[in-house]
Amino acid sequence: QCIGKPKAVRAVAGAIGANSISILIPCHRVIGSDHSLTGYAGGLEAKRMLLGIETQVQIK
Numbered sequence: 001q002c003i004g005k006p007k008a009v010r011a012v013a014g015a016i017g018a019n020s021i022s023i024l025i026p027c028h029r030v031i032g033s034d035h036s037l038t039g040y041a042g043g044l045e046a047k048r049m050l051l052g053i054e055t056q057v058q059i060k
Contacts, residue, residue: 009033013030013039016030017039028040028042028046028047028050028051
């Protein structure tokens with residue numbers, strides 16, 4: 001949606017998934033349109049763990 005093409009989700013997700021090193025937006029942050037966890041090369045449990053760590057980090 002941010003790129004103005006809401007139907008391009010598969011192309012964007014494919015490009016993110018093909019990226020072996022995420023620099024700008026880590027692919028574990030991509031979630032389904034229904035807010036569910038979707039595919040992640042490291043596995044859904046790893047994705048869940050990474051998102052959990054991020055929610056615990058506090059900026060001082």
